[in-house]
Amino acid sequence: MESVIISGLQQGLIYGFMALGVLLTFELLGFPDLSVEGTFPLGAAVTARAVVEGVDPVLAVLMGAAAGGIAGAATGIMHTRLNINNILAGILTATAIYTVMLRTMGRPNTPLLAYDNVFGQVLGWFGLVESHLNTILFLTIIVVIARLLMGWFLSTDLGLAVRATGSNERMIRALGVSTDTMKLLALVISNFLVGLSGALACQAQGFADVGMGIGVLVAAIASVIIGETLFGKGRLNTVLTGVILGSIVYRAVLAVAMQVGLPAEDFKMITAVLVLLALTLPNMKFLGRARSKISGMVKGIKRSRTKSGYSAESIAGQSRGDR
Amino acid sequence: MIELDGVTKYFFPGTVNEVKALDNINFKAQDGDFITIIGSNGAGKSTFLKAISGVISVDSGSIKLEGLDMTGFPEHKRAQQIGRIDQDPMASTAGEMTIKENLAMAYMRGKKRRLSHAVNKKRTENFAEVLKDLGLGLESRLEVPVETLSGGQRQAMALLMATIARPKLLLLDEHTAALDPKAARLVMKITRRLVESHGLTTLMITHNMEQALKYGNRLIMMHRGKIILDIGAEEKKDLTVSDLIDKFTATSGSAFDDDRVLLA
Numbered sequence: 001m002e003s004v005i006i007s008g009l010q011q012g013l014i015y016g017f018m019a020l021g022v023l024l025t026f027e028l029l030g031f032p033d034l035s036v037e038g039t040f041p042l043g044a045a046v047t048a049r050a051v052v053e054g055v056d057p058v059l060a061v062l063m064g065a066a067a068g069g070i071a072g073a074a075t076g077i078m079h080t081r082l083n084i085n086n087i088l089a090g091i092l093t094a095t096a097i098y099t100v101m102l103r104t105m106g107r108p109n110t111p112l113l114a115y116d117n118v119f120g121q122v123l124g125w126f127g128l129v130e131s132h133l134n135t136i137l138f139l140t141i142i143v144v145i146a147r148l149l150m151g152w153f154l155s156t157d158l159g160l161a162v163r164a165t166g167s168n169e170r171m172i173r174a175l176g177v178s179t180d181t182m183k184l185l186a187l188v189i190s191n192f193l194v195g196l197s198g199a200l201a202c203q204a205q206g207f208a209d210v211g212m213g214i215g216v217l218v219a220a221i222a223s224v225i226i227g228e229t230l231f232g233k234g235r236l237n238t239v240l241t242g243v244i245l246g247s248i249v250y251r252a253v254l255a256v257a258m259q260v261g262l263p264a265e266d267f268k269m270i271t272a273v274l275v276l277l278a279l280t281l282p283n284m285k286f287l288g289r290a291r292s293k294i295s296g297m298v299k300g301i302k303r304s305r306t307k308s309g310y311s312a313e314s315i316a317g318q319s320r321g322d323r
Numbered sequence: 324m325i326e327l328d329g330v331t332k333y334f335f336p337g338t339v340n341e342v343k344a345l346d347n348i349n350f351k352a353q354d355g356d357f358i359t360i361i362g363s364n365g366a367g368k369s370t371f372l373k374a375i376s377g378v379i380s381v382d383s384g385s386i387k388l389e390g391l392d393m394t395g396f397p398e399h400k401r402a403q404q405i406g407r408i409d410q411d412p413m414a415s416t417a418g419e420m421t422i423k424e425n426l427a428m429a430y431m432r433g434k435k436r437r438l439s440h441a442v443n444k445k446r447t448e449n450f451a452e453v454l455k456d457l458g459l460g461l462e463s464r465l466e467v468p469v470e471t472l473s474g475g476q477r478q479a480m481a482l483l484m485a486t487i488a489r490p491k492l493l494l495l496d497e498h499t500a501a502l503d504p505k506a507a508r509l510v511m512k513i514t515r516r517l518v519e520s521h522g523l524t525t526l527m528i529t530h531n532m533e534q535a536l537k538y539g540n541r542l543i544m545m546h547r548g549k550i551i552l553d554i555g556a557e558e559k560k561d562l563t564v565s566d567l568i569d570k571f572t573a574t575s576g577s578a579f580d581d582d583r584v585l586l587a
Contacts, residue, residue, distance in 0.1 A: 157436040160420070160428050167417040174376075174415070175484070176403035176432045 006132045008255040012223075012248030013139035014200045018216065019223040019247040020150055020240065021193030027224060027239075028154070029166040029186045031086050034217065035075040036194045038094030039068035041213040043195030044202035045101040048110040057118040061199040068195015069188045071097055076184035094213070101210045109209040117203045139200070143244055146193065151240050153189075162186050163236075215268060222271055223247035225278040250274065325492055325524065326351045330374055330384030332367075332548075344370040345381065346548035352526070352541075357518055359535040360528045361567075362545035363579055368528045371545065372494045375526070377401040388491055403433040406485030406523075407494035408478070410501045415481035418470030422461060422480065425469055426450045429484030453483060457513060475506025479513050486517045493518065495527040511538070532564045546575045 018040060025033040047064035051057055071093055078089040102108065119138060120130040128134045153159045164172035165182040173179050198216075202208040227246025233239050257270055332345040344367045352358055362368045373379045375386060377398035385394045393401055408415050416425050427441040427450075442450075447465065454462040457479055461472075469477060478498055485493060495514065499507035515538060518525050529535050535542055542559050544552035544567075551574045554562065571579045 153438070155441055156438045157427070157431050157441045158438055160424055160441045161431075161436050163420060163424075164417045164428055167419045168414070171415055171417055172428065173399045174402050174407055175428055176399055177428075177436065178397075178399045 004252070004255045004259045006136065008252030009136050009248060010132070010139065010204060011255070012251035013136065013143050013244075014204060015197055015216075015219060015223065015251060016143045016244040016247040017146055017193045017200070018197035018220045019227070019243040020146060021190035021197070022217070022220040023224050023239070023243050024150070024162075024186055024190045024193075026221065027166075028163050029183065031079075031166070031183060031186070032090070033072075033075060033187060033190065034087055034090030035071060035093035035097075035187075035191060036090075036220070037213040037217050038097030039071045039191040039194045039213075040198035040201075040216045041208070041210055042071055042097045042101055043068045043198030044208035044212055045104045045110070045210065046195075047199040047202055048112055048208035049104045051112055051115045051117075052110060057116055057121045057203065061118045061196065061203065064199030064202075065192050065196035068198065069192035071100075071195070072187040072189075072191025073184060075191070076187040080180035080183055098210060105208065105210075108211070109207055111207045112202065113206040117206070118200070119203065135204075146196075147240055147244060151237055154236060154240075158185070215271070218271055218275065219250065220247075222275045222278065223250045225275055226250055229278045229282050324352065324354055324389055325375065325526075326387040327375070328385045328387070330381050330386060332370055332374060332379065332381045336382070343548050345374060348384070348548075348550060350543075350550060352524055354524055355522045356541055357523075357525045357539035358527070358541045358543060359539045360526060360543050360545060361530075361532060361535045363571075363577075365547075366545040367548040368545050369496055370548075372407070372496050372526060372528065375401075375492070376405055376407050376494055404491045405494060406432070406488070406490035406492070408481045408485050408496065408498040410497045412474040412477040412481070412501060415484065416469045416477050419468055421466050421468055422454070422472075423447060423450060423465040425480065425484060426453075426487065429487050432488035432490065434488075453487065456516075457483065473506070475502050475509055478502060478506070478510045482510065482513055482517055486521055486523060489521055489523075491524065493523045493525040495525065497528050497530060500530060514538075532567055536562055536564065536567070544571060544574075546571070546577075551575055 018036065022033075022036060025031045025036075043064035045064075046067040047057075047060045050060035050063050055063070074096075075089045075093040078084040078092060079086050084092070117130075119135045122138055123130050123134050154163060161172055161177045162182045162185060164175075165177070165179045165186070169179050172182075198212065201212065223246040224243045225246070226249050227242035227244070228239060229246075230249065231238055231242035231245060233242075253274060254267060254270065257267065258264070262270070327348050327350040330345050330348040330350075331343070334340075334342040334344050342365075346367075348371065360368050360371070370379065374381050377393075377396060377400070381394065385392055387393065388401075388404055417428070420428075423442045427446060430446065430450075431441075450465065451462040454465075459476055459479060461476065461480070469480060472480065481498070498514075499510050502510060511534065514527075517523070525539070527539065536559065540556040540559070542552075542554045542562075543550050544554075552570055568579050
């Protein structure tokens with residue numbers, strides 16, 4: 001049981017970065033960015049090569065994340081400057097990345113167990129040994145930082161323009177904003193986070209593989225949906241925290257499935273069923289009540305401060321209905 | 324000052340459906356002018372405003388704002404100086420975002436958007452104040468998503484957003500047409516107040532002839548892509564709706580065929 005919790009937490013935190021990135025493009029920008037299936041393993045491949053070359057693991061991970069961001073820019077430029085359909089632009093990027101990864105690593109996979117990893121390195125700075133618990137502590141801290149940075153960014157003048165590009169593109173253009181630039185910016189940030197996620201994943205599992213990206217997108221979407229289902233999708237700050245928790249729940253479910261002896265080949269089916277359940281269960285009354293209890297606890301204080309005639313719940317309900 | 328020189332726009336050029344939507348338009352508005360625009364179906368009124376705002380590009384001619392030729396500018400670049408509102412109350416506000424956030428985005432029109440907090444205390448106070456002037460009680464609902472407002476309230480918000488950064492030009496394309504009569508009256512009242520208090524140069528398309536005569540200091544009438552009548556403040560004062568119809572028939576040689584026009 002303990003190993004289930006540890007594995008669920010660690011994986012959930014690592015993939016939490018990706019969930020944040022996917023939330024930004026798919027949900028907030030309304031841009032179904034398929035390049036993430038490529039930028040996730042790209043982050044791993046670049047990190048692996050850098051580590052093998054003797055680069056400090058911390059720097060190597062940042063290089064992996066940056067590679068993801070650059071690939072995101074490629075998708076953005078294809079879509080905004082060359083007028084390629086958004087889905088196709090993502091597919092083209094993901095396809096091209098495959099070659100980039102093979103060229104970067106020189107082969108389809110790179111084992112890293114013989115090298116120092118980012119967790120041992122950073123924990124060492126603070127005089128801590130690399131244990132499961134300490135790794136989780138470190139991951140928790142950086143995922144919280146990423147969550148706070150994201151929340152901050154989305155409340156700045158620039159962040160508002162990015163969100164409005166997803167909410168009402170015509171309107172924000174009429175307010176003097178280049179929506180092309182906003183899309184480009186969001187794609188870079190999103191794929192930076194996805195690349196970071198891949199880089200950390202390769203560090204945690206001790207190898208990088210060109211096939212690592214298969215199925216990561218649906219996992220991230222599952223995390224977003226689970227997060228929004230369990231914790232509500234009213235306020236942006238709730239959603240941002242919710243998707244990270246959703247990622248942890250999703251990985252925990254997979255870990256439990258593994259624990260009870262379900263074969264690995266069933267996992268994709270479990271994922272699909274999980275997404276389906278998360279999307280359909282909220283329409284059933286008993287779960288709606290349970291959720292309003294959970295989100296009520298979270299939002300209780302804020303709601304009592306809202307002086308409007310609308311309750312936070314009715315607004316959340318309305319925005320849910322609109323999507 | 325906005326100036327159009329020989330602006331022409333074709334739709335479906337080179338096909339059997341070719342339409343000359345704007346036919347060699349020469350037009351000039353002085354600073355502070357409030358100009359109402361009327362015309363029959365397909366006269367080119369909306370195309371006229373869209374050519375100015377850059378939503379569509381023109382085939383020939385030039386468009387200058389305060390002496391700056393912006394004919395080749397993309398829409399978003401022109402929008403830094405031009406506020407505009409369409410008919411659709413959903414179009415000019417971001418429904419999922421709060422009143423406060425919508426106003427913050429509008430406040431930044433024409434300014435560089437950076438990483439400073441969009442809704443700080445100072446701005447919030449400022450927004451509450453301008454909302455209070457609207458008289459709709461929205462100042463106590465700053466945190467509410469705009470999609471929970473009524474159509475009239477959203478158009479009032481849109482007006483505030485179009486004017487809060489003091490654009491050099493305001494374009495209104497039948498912005499009360501989708502509202503019920505009561506909301507439409509309210510929005511027109513707010514329009515007049517904002518336009519007059521900021522001294523904004525304004526072009527307003529309307530289907531309501533009464534409205535076209537009541538508001539503004541100049542009236543233009545369009546027909547088949549041309550401006551066929553241009554009436555100044557003095558002449559406009561004593562004009563009635565039936566005078567206007569007569570003038571139209573005399574100048575265009577055809578009946579005023581607009582099923583939506585309100586004659587009363």
